[in-house]
Amino acid sequence: MAGFGGRSMNRTSAARRGRFWVRTAAVFLLLAVSIGSAATVIILQQLRTVRLVAESNERNHVGLQAGMIGADLAVVLSDLRVLTEALALKDFLATGASEDQGRLAAELQRFLESKSNYTQVRFLNERGNEIVRVGAGRGRTSVVPKALWRSQAGPQYIERAYELSAGQVFVSPFDLDFEANPTGPPQPTIRFASPVFDRDGDMRGIVVLNYDGNALLAALRQASISSAGRTMLLNADGYWLYGGADADWAFMYPERGEDNFAKRYPDAWPAVLGSDAGQVATASGLFTYRSVQPFQVDGLTVRLQAPHDLRTVPLRTGYVWKVLTFVPPTQLPGGRGETRSRLGLLYGVLLPVLAGLAWIISRYREEREQAFEDLRVNEERFRQLAENIDEVFWMIDLPSGKLAYVGPAFSKIWGQSCDSPLSAAGVWPTGVHHDDVSAVARALVDVVETGGFELEYRIVRPDGQERLIRDRGFVVRDEAGRPYRVAGLAEDVTELRERQQRELQTQRLAAIGEAMTGLAHESRNALQRSQAGLEMLAKRIKDRPDAEAILGEIQQSQRHLHRLYEEVRGYAVPIRPEREPCDLGELVHDVWEQLSVARVGRDDQLVDHRNGQSLVCSVDHFSIGQVVRNVLENSLGAADPAIVTVAYEPTDCAGAPALRLRFHDNGPGLDAQQLQRVFEPFFTTKSRGTGLGMAISKRIVESHGGTIDVRNSAGGGAEVLITLPRGSV
Numbered sequence: 012m013a014g015f016g017g018r019s020m021n022r023t024s025a026a027r028r029g030r031f032w033v034r035t036a037a038v039f040l041l042l043a044v045s046i047g048s049a050a051t052v053i054i055l056q057q058l059r060t061v062r063l064v065a066e067s068n069e070r071n072h073v074g075l076q077a078g079m080i081g082a083d084l085a086v087v088l089s090d091l092r093v094l095t096e097a098l099a100l101k102d103f104l105a106t107g108a109s110e111d112q113g114r115l116a117a118e119l120q121r122f123l124e125s126k127s128n129y130t131q132v133r134f135l136n137e138r139g140n141e142i143v144r145v146g147a148g149r150g151r152t153s154v155v156p157k158a159l160w161r162s163q164a165g166p167q168y169i170e171r172a173y174e175l176s177a178g179q180v181f182v183s184p185f186d187l188d189f190e191a192n193p194t195g196p197p198q199p200t201i202r203f204a205s206p207v208f209d210r211d212g213d214m215r216g217i218v219v220l221n222y223d224g225n226a227l228l229a230a231l232r233q234a235s236i237s238s239a240g241r242t243m244l245l246n247a248d249g250y251w252l253y254g255g256a257d258a259d260w261a262f263m264y265p266e267r268g269e270d271n272f273a274k275r276y277p278d279a280w281p282a283v284l285g286s287d288a289g290q291v292a293t294a295s296g297l298f299t300y301r302s303v304q305p306f307q308v309d310g311l312t313v314r315l316q317a318p319h320d321l322r323t324v325p326l327r328t329g330y331v332w333k334v335l336t337f338v339p340p341t342q343l344p345g346g347r348g349e350t351r352s353r354l355g356l357l358y359g360v361l362l363p364v365l366a367g368l369a370w371i372i373s374r375y376r377e378e379r380e381q382a383f384e385d386l387r388v389n390e391e392r393f394r395q396l397a398e399n400i401d402e403v404f405w406m407i408d409l410p411s412g413k414l415a416y417v418g419p420a421f422s423k424i425w426g427q428s429c430d431s432p433l434s435a436a437g438v439w440p441t442g443v444h445h446d447d448v449s450a451v452a453r454a455l456v457d458v459v460e461t462g463g464f465e466l467e468y469r470i471v472r473p474d475g476q477e478r479l480i481r482d483r484g485f486v487v488r489d490e491a492g493r494p495y496r497v498a499g500l501a502e503d504v505t506e507l508r509e510r511q512q513r514e515l516q517t518q519r520l521a522a523i524g525e526a527m528t529g530l531a532h533e534s535r536n537a538l539q540r541s542q543a544g545l546e547m548l549a550k551r552i553k554d555r556p557d558a559e560a561i562l563g564e565i566q567q568s569q570r571h572l573h574r575l576y577e578e579v580r581g582y583a584v585p586i587r588p589e590r591e592p593c594d595l596g597e598l599v600h601d602v603w604e605q606l607s608v609a610r611v612g613r614d615d616q617l618v619d620h621r622n623g624q625s626l627v628c629s630v631d632h633f634s635i636g637q638v639v640r641n642v643l644e645n646s647l648g649a650a651d652p653a654i655v656t657v658a659y660e661p662t663d664c665a666g667a668p669a670l671r672l673r674f675h676d677n678g679p680g681l682d683a684q685q686l687q688r689v690f691e692p693f694f695t696t697k698s699r700g701t702g703l704g705m706a707i708s709k710r711i712v713e714s715h716g717g718t719i720d721v722r723n724s725a726g727g728g729a730e731v732l733i734t735l736p737r738g739s740v
Contacts, residue, residue, distance in 0.1 A: 061344040069299035104209040128226035172204035199224030240338030426472035444469035588631035629738030649678025
């Protein structure tokens with residue numbers, strides 16, 4: 012009995028152990044399947060999120076790069092237009108004189124000195140021969156001697172330029188210039204050529220401007236730090252202009268002519284070639300690309316030479332670049348290899364159920380936090396980029412048309428809070444000048460069809476100030492190539508345009524100064540000899556009243572001519588005031604007495620409000636007297652009889668004590684155009700004179716550190732306000 016009972020207990024124990032292990036296996040499988048399935052889904056979702064963030068970052072990077080290239084090359088076309096219309100060039104075409112040729116060379120040299128992204132500028136006559144060539148290199152510019160000039164009739168970009176009409180530009184392919192630096196590496200260059208016409212409308216030659224491609228490539232290199240992969244730039248044939256390492260510029264070397272993108276990445280090239288923008292993932296890695304048509308400029312006709320093709324081709328099919336980023340699989344978050352490794356690790360740690368479950372939970376939490384950290388870092392990078400640039404970065408969602416984002420630079424440029432970037436109609440942007448509203452609205456409506464836009468428009472700030480805005484927008488597409496957002500950059504170019512106008516004015520003054528330097532000696536001698544002759548003649552005809560009257564008119568004309576000459580010369584030369592203490596009240600009265608001849612037969616009055624205060628300032632007595640004379644002469648010409656009131660007010664200028672002179676006349680005042688152009692050189696409403704009086708006055712006052720302003724008085728008439736620092740008196 013005892014033996015039988017022992018065997019029964021052994022069988023029961025074995026069955027219990029078997030059921031235990033079956034139950035344990037079932038629980039294990041249930042836990043493994045449920046926890047493993049849940050964990051697998053979570054990890055795959057994490058990898059997809061990281062992958063989407065990386066792909067979006069690459070698309071944004073490529074879009075910004077494409078916009079940067081278009082903006083930079085648009086400036087080149089604008090510079091070329093300025094060169095073809097230069098006054099020195101027009102003068103040389105009109106005279107052909109060697110002096111004008113020298114001035115042309117000097118002006119082109121000044122142009123290169125002010126620009127860092129050009130290597131050469133040339134003017135070729137209608138026969139293709141160089142007339143002027145200026146080169147830049149090694150930190151300096153120089154005019155190439157005539158002995159090194161050569162005929163340039165051979166290159167296709169020059170021959171095609173002679174076939175263009177006024178305002179058209181011919182652009183060569185982006186290639187290497189082996190002649191620019193014979194002893195060093197070849198120079199990446201784009202050549203821009205445009206015809207030049209004289210003042211009679213006859214074509215007289217072309218201007219050729221060599222753009223330094225290193226400037227463009229350096230900008231690409233600098234901006235590529237925001238990409239996870241490698242930035243590339245391809246031409247229309249798929250050859251590397253940048254980013255191909257040893258394959259860069261292969262089409263320029265016969266032995267490397269087949270080393271291009273299509274050969275190295277045949278699985279990605281059809282997608283890159285077949286559409287303007289998108290992303291394609293291959294076994295090689297992730298490619299993000301966008302087409303760039305760098306010379307699509309409103310109001311300018313551009314003819315382009317395609318790579319390896321001597322024909323001119325239409326803009327949208329010929330000169331197209333591709334901006335790409337390439338991220339290898341090893342650097343691409345969420346790749347296939349990373350997926351396999353994570354799932355293997357997950358199932359490996361699930362074998363011990365409790366330990367594996369705890370490990371999975373902690374691993375999940377850790378990876379979830381890491382995924383959110385990666386997302387936060389990318390968002391922070393975007394925020395830093397958008398909030399630390401001077402331009403206003405903005406985004407509009409499609410098709411709702413709602414403004415999704417506007418950068419903080421909006422407050423600085425528009426003078427408004429970032430909480431109110433929309434107009435009264437609820438559309439971006441607000442404050443657009445009423446004359447420009449239709450153009451801005453049309454650009455935003457057509458942007459999906461055009462793929463992007465660049466335009467300039469005016470805005471009116473809340474304080475009434477007008478600013479000029481240059482806005483560039485482009486379409487952002489999803490994975491399927493559908494537009495879902497419009498992004499853009501708006502920048503204030505008011506100072507840029509004003510600076511360009513000042514540069515043109517400076518060039519104009521330089522030309523006047525050069526001309527006056529050459530005329531100064533002979534003109535003064537001729538006037539002095541003429542004056543001496545007239546004085547001798549006056550002594551001989553004292554007994555002939557009729558001849559004396561005629562001689563007086565001649566002498567009056569001589570004095571008028573001498574004054575015109577001195578005004579032009581005085582505007583061209585630098586002003587260096589010699590300061591000394593001067594009572595401005597006495598100076599005004601002295602000038603008024605000097606104008607007594609002009610007041611003969613008139614009942615003019617000068618009303619002086621000194622109020623017993625000191626009117627002494629440290630100024631150049633002669634030049635400030637010239638300013639007062641110009642103001643009083645204008646007041647006398649405004650009314651007959653003229654009543655001129657002069658008031659003196661203590662004030663400050665740039666934080667220093669100053670004195671303000673307020674001249675008020677009883678004339679009709681000035682119209683809007685006169686108020687706007689009163690200080691403009693050569694602007695006058697008089698039948699005689701050079702129109703330089705107020706322009707010279709402004710220069711004199713500003714050379715003293717003061718200000719001058721002209722306005723209409725509320726009670727009628729015009730007011731001139733002159734503020735001068737008192738200085739050391």
